[in-house]
Amino acid sequence: MTITAAADGSALGNPGPNGWAWYIDDANWAAGGSPHGTNxxxxxxxxxxxxxxxxxxxxDLRILCDSKYVIDSITKWMPGWKRRGWRKADGGAVLNQDLMKALDEAMSGRDVRFEWVKGHAGHDLNEAADERANAAAKAYQQKQEPRRGPGFTMSTAGAAAATSTNRMQGDPTDAGRRAADPPARPASTPATAPAATAVAPAAVPLWAEASDLLEGLDDSPAPAPLDLHVTLSAQEHARLRDRADAQGVSLEEALRRLI
Known part of the structure; x- marks a missing residue:
């Protein structure tokens, strides 16, 4: 059987009170967070x-995420990070390293497939996870205990029922798609859902995807530095400042990571 679940995060202020949640169905979900963290x-x-x-x-586990940073970190970049002692291709330390190491350990021996879904686009599982993650972040903001959910209570029979339900809701599992679709794509490639409920994978703006553009490139000596001057609008400067604050780096470093 294949369990299909959505996983999502939220942060108020980014960084600020944050929340996380995963959702399979109303009987199988969990949420939590912290008083201070990033999305x-x-x-x-x-x-x-x-x-x-x-x-x-x-x-088997099929995880739906609206964050390509998460998917690419786990499915593309992590092997290189480990080879370099948890350093990125540019030599900088991997961000959120404790979480990355824990994810690497948790993935060991698991049959897991990741799929990107567009956030806030009406996808039932993604919306349910987002709602619970945001509620957890708001609970921490108000210094209250968040609703943590029932956790994972599903038996094998329950997994079969959830698989069937997801298929009926226009969210096909592996088994439902093998008969009708072409061969499976790589884990991080967005899959096209049935036309009735599909949200076609769309190009994500560079701003949302520039978490680490250097990953996946072969290691090579860094060229001599160049002196580059960039004129930013007030809105662009504010967005860059927010990004730098979220990652705990300078404005210059935040801009450098977009190049």
Whole structure:
């Protein structure tokens, strides 16, 4: 059987009170968070908690994420990070390293497939996870205990029922797609859903995808530095400042990571 779940994170202020959540159905979900964290940390924690919750099952796991940073970190960049002692291709330390190491351990021996879904686009599982992650972040903002959910209570029979339900809702599992679709794509490639409920994968703006553009490139000596002057609008400067604050780096470093 294949368990299909959505994982999502939220942060108020980014960084600020943050939340995470994973969702399979109303009887199988969990949420949590912290008084201070980033959206990316919430997204990573959601996947980690889902992997830990389902560690005792033999079922395959299909994780839906609206964060390509999370998917690419786990499926593309992590092997190179490990080879370099958890350093990025540019020599900088990997961000959220504790979470990345925990995810690497939790993925060991698991049959997991990741799929990107567009956030806030009406996808039932993604919306349910987003709602619970945001509620957890708001609870921490108000210094209250968040709703943590029932956790993972699904038996093998329950997994079969959830698989069937997801298929009926226009969210096909592996089994439902093998008969009708072309051969499976790589884990991080967005899959096209049935026309009735599909949200076609769209190009994501560079701003949302520039978490680490250097990853995946062969290591090579760095060229001599160039002196580059860039004129930014007030809005662009504010967005860059927010990004730098979220990652705990300078404005110059935040801009450099977009190049």
């Amino acid at each position: 990316n940390q919430g997204e990573l924690q959601a996947v980690l908690e889902l992997l830990r919750a389902t560690a005792g099952t033999d079922d």
